[in-house]
Amino acid sequence: MAGSPEHRLPAPTIDDVARLAGVSRATASRALFSEKRPVSALNRERVLAAADQLGYRINPMARSLTTKTVDLVAVLVNHIHDLSDLDLFDLLIAETQAVGKQVILIRIGSGDRVEEFLRRGIAYHVDAALVFSDFADAGTVRRLFHSDHVLMLNGRHDRLSPAIMPDEATGIGAAAADAAAKGVRTAALVTGRASSLVEQARIDLYHQALARCGIELRRTIRGDYSYASGRDAGNLMAGPDAPDAVFCTSDATAMGILDARREDFPEGQPRRFRLYGFDNISLLEFGAYPISSIGYDKAAYLGEMMRFLRDPEGFAPAGSPVLVPTRFVARATG
Amino acid sequence: MAGSPEHRLPAPTIDDVARLAGVSRATASRALFSEKRPVSALNRERVLAAADQLGYRINPMARSLTTKTVDLVAVLVNHIHDLSDLDLFDLLIAETQAVGKQVILIRIGSGDRVEEFLRRGIAYHVDAALVFSDFADAGTVRRLFHSDHVLMLNGRHDRLSPAIMPDEATGIGAAAADAAAKGVRTAALVTGRASSLVEQARIDLYHQALARCGIELRRTIRGDYSYASGRDAGNLMAGPDAPDAVFCTSDATAMGILDARREDFPEGQPRRFRLYGFDNISLLEFGAYPISSIGYDKAAYLGEMMRFLRDPEGFAPAGSPVLVPTRFVARATG
DNA sequence: CTGTTAGCGCATTCAC
DNA sequence: GTGAATGCGCTAACAG
Numbered sequence: 001m002a003g004s005p006e007h008r009l010p011a012p013t014i015d016d017v018a019r020l021a022g023v024s025r026a027t028a029s030r031a032l033f034s035e036k037r038p039v040s041a042l043n044r045e046r047v048l049a050a051a052d053q054l055g056y057r058i059n060p061m062a063r064s065l066t067t068k069t070v071d072l073v074a075v076l077v078n079h080i081h082d083l084s085d086l087d088l089f090d091l092l093i094a095e096t097q098a099v100g101k102q103v104i105l106i107r108i109g110s111g112d113r114v115e116e117f118l119r120r121g122i123a124y125h126v127d128a129a130l131v132f133s134d135f136a137d138a139g140t141v142r143r144l145f146h147s148d149h150v151l152m153l154n155g156r157h158d159r160l161s162p163a164i165m166p167d168e169a170t171g172i173g174a175a176a177a178d179a180a181a182k183g184v185r186t187a188a189l190v191t192g193r194a195s196s197l198v199e200q201a202r203i204d205l206y207h208q209a210l211a212r213c214g215i216e217l218r219r220t221i222r223g224d225y226s227y228a229s230g231r232d233a234g235n236l237m238a239g240p241d242a243p244d245a246v247f248c249t250s251d252a253t254a255m256g257i258l259d260a261r262r263e264d265f266p267e268g269q270p271r272r273f274r275l276y277g278f279d280n281i282s283l284l285e286f287g288a289y290p291i292s293s294i295g296y297d298k299a300a301y302l303g304e305m306m307r308f309l310r311d312p313e314g315f316a317p318a319g320s321p322v323l324v325p326t327r328f329v330a331r332a333t334g
Numbered sequence: 335m336a337g338s339p340e341h342r343l344p345a346p347t348i349d350d351v352a353r354l355a356g357v358s359r360a361t362a363s364r365a366l367f368s369e370k371r372p373v374s375a376l377n378r379e380r381v382l383a384a385a386d387q388l389g390y391r392i393n394p395m396a397r398s399l400t401t402k403t404v405d406l407v408a409v410l411v412n413h414i415h416d417l418s419d420l421d422l423f424d425l426l427i428a429e430t431q432a433v434g435k436q437v438i439l440i441r442i443g444s445g446d447r448v449e450e451f452l453r454r455g456i457a458y459h460v461d462a463a464l465v466f467s468d469f470a471d472a473g474t475v476r477r478l479f480h481s482d483h484v485l486m487l488n489g490r491h492d493r494l495s496p497a498i499m500p501d502e503a504t505g506i507g508a509a510a511a512d513a514a515a516k517g518v519r520t521a522a523l524v525t526g527r528a529s530s531l532v533e534q535a536r537i538d539l540y541h542q543a544l545a546r547c548g549i550e551l552r553r554t555i556r557g558d559y560s561y562a563s564g565r566d567a568g569n570l571m572a573g574p575d576a577p578d579a580v581f582c583t584s585d586a587t588a589m590g591i592l593d594a595r596r597e598d599f600p601e602g603q604p605r606r607f608r609l610y611g612f613d614n615i616s617l618l619e620f621g622a623y624p625i626s627s628i629g630y631d632k633a634a635y636l637g638e639m640m641r642f643l644r645d646p647e648g649f650a651p652a653g654s655p656v657l658v659p660t661r662f663v664a665r666a667t668g
Numbered sequence: 669c670t671g672t673t674a675g676c677g678c679a680t681t682c683a684c
Numbered sequence: 685g686t687g688a689a690t691g692c693g694c695t696a697a698c699a700g
Contacts, residue, residue: 011480013677024687029679038685057480060456061395061404062677065692070395072438072456080424090414093441102455104406105439107427121436122394122406122456146345146391227620259621286561287593288622347693358671363695372669396693399676 012054021050033058064125071101072122073309074129074145079107087282087298092130095306101127108133118144128312130305131156134196138163149312151305152321155198162316164304164324169205171294171326175247175276176209178292178334184244184274186216190233190257192225192249202249202278210247218243223253230256237261242273251277251284254291258333268332275333284331292334296326346388355384367392398459405435406456407643408463408479413441421616421632426464429640435461442467452478462646464639465490468530472497483646485639486655489532496646497655498638503539505628505660509581509610510543512626512668518578518608520550524567524591526559526583536583536612544581552577557587564590571595576607585611585618588625592667602666609667618665626668630660 018028023043030037031047039047050056064070073096080089093103104123108114114135118124128149131141138161141150150161157163179187189206192199203220210217221236223229230253237246237257248254254277258265264272268290277284280295301324308315316322352362357377364371365381373381384390398404407430414423427437438457442448448469452458462483465475472495475484484495491497513521523540526533537554544551555570557563564587571580571591582588588611592599598606602624611618614629635658642649650656 014679015677025678026680026688027686030686034679040685043685057453057458059399059459059677060454061398061459062692063679064395065393065399065677065694066679068692070456071454080420080427086414086420090441093414093439094443097441097451100454102457103439105427105437107424107431109428117431119391120394120405120434122404123436124391125393125395231621255620255622262621283617286589287565287596288589348695349693359693360672360695361670364670368695374669377670393693396676397695399678399693400695402676 011059012056014056014058016054017047017051017056020054021046023047032056069127070122070125072104072126073101074104074106074123074126076106076108076129076131076133076135076141078133078135079109080105088302091298091302092305095302096309099306099309101309108135115144128309130308134198151308151312151315153305155196155201157321159319161319162308162312163321164301164308165321166296166301166326167323168202168294168296168326169209171296171328172202172205173209173212174328175292175294175334176206176213176215178328178330179245179274179276180213180215182274182334184215186218186243187245187247188219188221188233188237188243189217190221190223190230190246190248190253192223192253194222199249206247206249215245223248223250225250225252227252227256227259229253230258231260233257234260237264237273245274245276247276247278249278251279251281251289251291251293253277254293254333255283255289258289258291265333270333280329284329290332292331293329294326295329296324300324345393346390348390348392350388351381351385351390354388355380357381366390403461404456404459406438406460407435408438408440408457408460410440410442410463410465410467410469410475412467412469413443414439422636425632425636426639429636430643433640433643435643442469449478462643464642468532485642485646485649487639489530489535491655493653495653496642496650498635498642499655499657500630500635500660501657502536502628502630502660503543505630505662506536506539507543507546508662509626509628509668510540510547510549512662512664513579513608513610514547514549516608516668518549520552520577521579521581522553522555522567522571522577523551524555524557524564524580524582524587526557526587528556533583540581540583549579557582557584559584559586561586561590561593563587564592565594567591568594571598571607579608579610581610581612583612585613585615585623585625585627587611588627588667589617589623592623592625599667604667614663618663624666626665627663628660629663630658634658 014028018025027043028047031039031044060070096103106123129145130151132153134154137156138152138158152161152163187210191203221233234257254275277291277293280293284291284293304322348359348362352359361377362381365373365378394404430437440457463479464485466487468488471490472486472492486495486497521544525537555567568591588609611625611627614627618625618627638656
């Protein structure tokens with residue numbers, strides 16, 4: 001008996017509901033979904049009862065055919081391997097669901113064949129897209145999604161597209177000031193992939209902030225945001241010519257440096273050089289990685305995203321990116 | 335000029351393509367999507383060219399209305415905050431996309447109002463659902479999704495539902511054997527929420543394995559898988575009556591214990607008690623948490639899931655869960 | 669091989 | 685207030 005797949009009867013349609021309630025399809029539709037439409041209390045009652053009895057569920061695809069809306073949001077990411085992503089996406093999904101939309105998560109691996117992939121999928125028809133991945137600029141994304149409701153989070157926005165950007169200047173400035181106040185005169189910077197506009201801007205900000213504080217940038221090391229590249233960079237810090245401070249554009253990289261140079265950080269306290277990360281991931285709250293870092297206000301960041309999802313049209317007053325403040329968080333290594 | 339929303343003309347339909355190609359809708363449809371259907375080479379050529387010229391994209395919602403399929407997979411999780419999830423979901427999404435399906439990620443926060451939430455969403459109509467969340471049993475999920483294509487990964491499957499389960503017995507047995515071989519005679523177990531069937535089974539396996547190895551389970555501490563609960567448990571290990579080994583049913587918990595008792599693990603080597611985690615998350619490769627752990631073969635686990643997605647009907651030969659082997663990974667703390 | 673027809677389930681006119 | 689009719693974009697069934 002276990003084998004026979006209890007053949008599922010077709011789901012009840014609004015037609016079934018209407019018939020059972022003794023009204024027309026139109027009335028049933030109005031009673032069920034268009035709150036503000038005129039339906040007699042009695043009929044509404046009947047329809048609701050019938051729907052309940054039948055276990056009726058609307059078919060969003062059929063609905064979308066006329067309304068052009070599916071209550072679906074696409075979230076585009078490079079990948080979700082970065083530790084910093086964890087903190088964000090869980091909340092993002094929760095809040096998106098809270099406003100009645102579901103999330104379709106799209107991973108843009110290496111950027112190749114994206115268009116081909118998106119061409120067929122439902123993602124093309126979503127109500128809105130949040131673009132974290134840096135695979136494409138605003139114009140391309142708008143074309144890819146046949147929608148203007150595209151929120152750029154990757155720094156590749158244009159004058160037409162709504163965008164949110166962390167205002168990294170304040171946090172980076174504060175970190176540099178912190179270092180300077182502690183006597184730091186020389187520094188190294190460990191960067192991520194320079195192909196990203198966000199990263200380029202971030203690097204520029206470090207240059208400016210360090211110069212402003214009278215800290216000499218002795219060295220720049222090209223990493224890739226990863227823990228592994230941090231270990232490599234850390235090994236370069238073993239020699240006698242270590243700078244007074246090492247700034248990293250990602251926390252994972254700073255974690256790698258810390259692990260590579262544990263003997264330089266007894267109890268997390270810096271002995272030879274100070275260490276600063278970026279992102280302020282929640283893992284830094286764990287005891288093993290007490291790394292000073294720069295983070296943005298996650299609630300504010302998310303709040304802006306939700307504001308966009310609630311009313312994409314009205315989001316961007318002037319076409320300029322909405323800025324979310326960042327701040328410096330001091331810990332043992334800084 | 336920047337203000338005026340370049341009003342997007344309606345996307346071309348298959349009708350437009352057919353007209354431009356000088357064929358009927360049906361022929362266009364066949365040429366575009368049903369590879370195996372008979373269409374003359376010439377017409378196929380024309381249709382493809384027309385589609386390309388128009389930038390035609392299929393409307394999956396309209397299509398689903400007749401085919402009852404959307405190439406959409408729902409992935410249900412409690413939340414994606416656990417570190418162990420990161421390693422898995424990124425790959426899962428990548429591979430799902432590789433077979434031409436997109437992923438709708440659904441977060442079941444506290445289990446409340448799930449049904450209400452799912453009632454309206456597109457998720458109800460997905461081709462298949464992968465259930466990691468332990469919010470519901472197989473029968474409920476089948477009803478919730480109006481589909482039999484539900485793969486249970488949460489241990490709450492029944493005789494009708496396909497399921498994949500890690501075969502935790504081998505890994506746990508190996509960990510206990512490792513401890514016994516190193517002279518461990520007494521142990522504590524730090525557990526997660528006992529409400530989860532998976533967790534209950536896991537705890538039972540520890541009991542059996544420890545007994546088999548002649549290790550006395552002195553104490554069981556109720557945690558919640560989190561780092562914080564590990565720190566709490568770690569503080570309980572400060573006294574003189576610490577056991578020879580502490581087993582945790584999650585790595586995050588073990589990380590918390592390690593951080594709470596760093597002085598007991600110089601260079602990660604155990605001085606007062608040995609420490610074992612569970613899940614073998616990639617973070618354990620980082621230097622700071624060299625915790626012996628138990629992991630499953632991620633590729634095998636994923637491979638089975640993909641096998642299900644490719645052919646849900648043919649997946650479960652006997653209605654019994656497919657088992658994925660686990661193994662013990664020795665590190666400094668064990 | 670190809671075109672015609674008939675729905676899929678729903679929201680929306682427009683009459684009544 | 686309500687119902688009948690129309691069409692959203694597409695595929696399947698049926699003739700040719």
